[in-house]
Amino acid sequence: MKRLILCSAIALSVSACATKPPRADQLKAAPTEHLTAFQSPKDGDATLIVTRDIGMLGGGCYMALFVDGRDVGKLATGETATFHLPAGEHIVGTWITGSGLCGFREGADRTESSTIIRRGETRKFRIAALSGGGYSITPTTI
Incomplete structure (x- = not known):
């Protein structure tokens, strides 16, 4: 019986830490001072929208954002950002960042994903x- 209670407690604590996509009413735009590039739309651009999940895991740290290796901003949990990119192939990346323990391994957990965005596409x-640890940045429909 003690084992069942212990296993249940562990399962509950792990699931409480998992991240999940935010609902529309939980989303907030990233502050403009946290976004450093691709903020002004130009004729013929494509649009990239990046959203960070909500949840406890890593919630006290920012996630740095990169496009083609260039630092373009950072997101807190439940934040979203829109970038206006030239059409074509792009590499989108992220890693954990911030002060204190958040910056301790900055860059060590970098993850990237490739995408092709056509003119006018989002x-x-x-x-x-x-x-299991770390982060992912993946295409989504939400």
């Missing part, structure tokens, strides 16, 4: 914490 990406 692509969405989601940053999620992985249950």
